[in-house]
Amino acid sequence: MSNPAKNPGCDEQLAGLLSFDEARQRIIDFVQPVTGRERLAIRAAQGRVLDEDVISPLNVPPYANSAMDGYAVVGSDLPVQGDTQLEIIGTSFAGEPFNGEVSAGQCVRIMTGAKMPGGANTVIMQEHVTRNDNHITINSGHRAGQNVRHPGEDIAEGESVLVSGKLIAAAELGLLASLGIAEVNVKRKLRVAFFSTGDELRAVGEILQEGQIYDSNRYTLYGMLHQLGVELIDMGVIPDDKAAIEKAFHDASSMADVIITSGGVSVGEADYVKLTLEKLGQVDFWKIAMKPGKPLAFGKVNNAVFLGLPGNPVSVMATFYLFALPALRRMMGQQLQPLLVYRAITNDRIKKHPGRTDFQRAIVTNNNGQPTVNCTGMQASHILSGMSHANCFVMLPAASGDVEAGSEVDVIPFAGLIDD
């Protein structure tokens, strides 16, 4: 707070709260990439993280070839002024090269991608010549060396093409295939155990009694984890019961690299979770200066990394996206990218008290080239429908107060895990 005197009561309320940036950095710094790799056929490696540097075994393209359909000529034959006639001595097709040599006064008909014949170093586009039987006439105005693709100009033999930690996606599959590489070493899959806590929760398919609700967090978590490509261990709903919670944490830590739970970390009602974690692990209970998602538990249970997300459905998605995701990506061995933040104009006036970083659910659209956002109505942390309507968070810095309509705001688009 720049001027605490201006916001009486605010400092007291914020005492002991961790900033969003600090919490995110602490989590990222704490986790380490897993060890262990497997060797996979390249298509099976899509969505996995490369666990080796890939060095090119060859030049791409492997030989000089034509960038155009036309005629391969000797550069020194090009007329400086007037025109000149060349004799056609053969044809070079893609996959069926011409094997002879081109000498002064000669040329070879050549197709795009076909190997340049020996002696020729220049291609004249077919539209730029006049053909007469087995001769062509070319004008001045051409440049020696034009329209030729050189060996290794995309990738040179011995060059590092992909580095360890690269997520393998469509471009990487094609790149690996272009080098003739059929298999790669990737990190083993991360094992993530997850469960919901709460006596009020019922699984889909069950009948709700008075005071009960369906467990949705295990489904949003499933959706995001599944998309991320980790090995999932769904441990169901664990009641607010000491023995059950203890057993769940014990089992989870013996099976998984990471344990993610929802609920039971807010003040007052988290006693069993807290007691168990004090016994089995080293876990900090944080209060983060952010909205939604203030409480978060983070640390280790036995050897597993533990992330205890809040119970409210929107808080679960926001804290997963903002904290769990970078941690999981790092553990998967990925090179971390900073959060992608764009600027957009808000159509709405946004009410906000200074003190916490706010992540409003919003829809960003392209308004004649100007990114523009509208918030998705009620912003309380139980309004899960807002997450479904939204395609981004509007991130308002902690110090910010109310934001007027027409102002520029930071926008974090949901990339991949929350949208499709």
Ligand code: AMP
């Ligand atoms: P808690 O952090 O356990 O106090 O939960 C906070 C709020 O989130 C309460 O209204 C819970 O009923 C709700 N909640 C907790 N877990 C879930 C869940 N798995 N699915 C849906 N709502 C939940």
Ligand code: MG
């Ligand atoms: Mg609860």
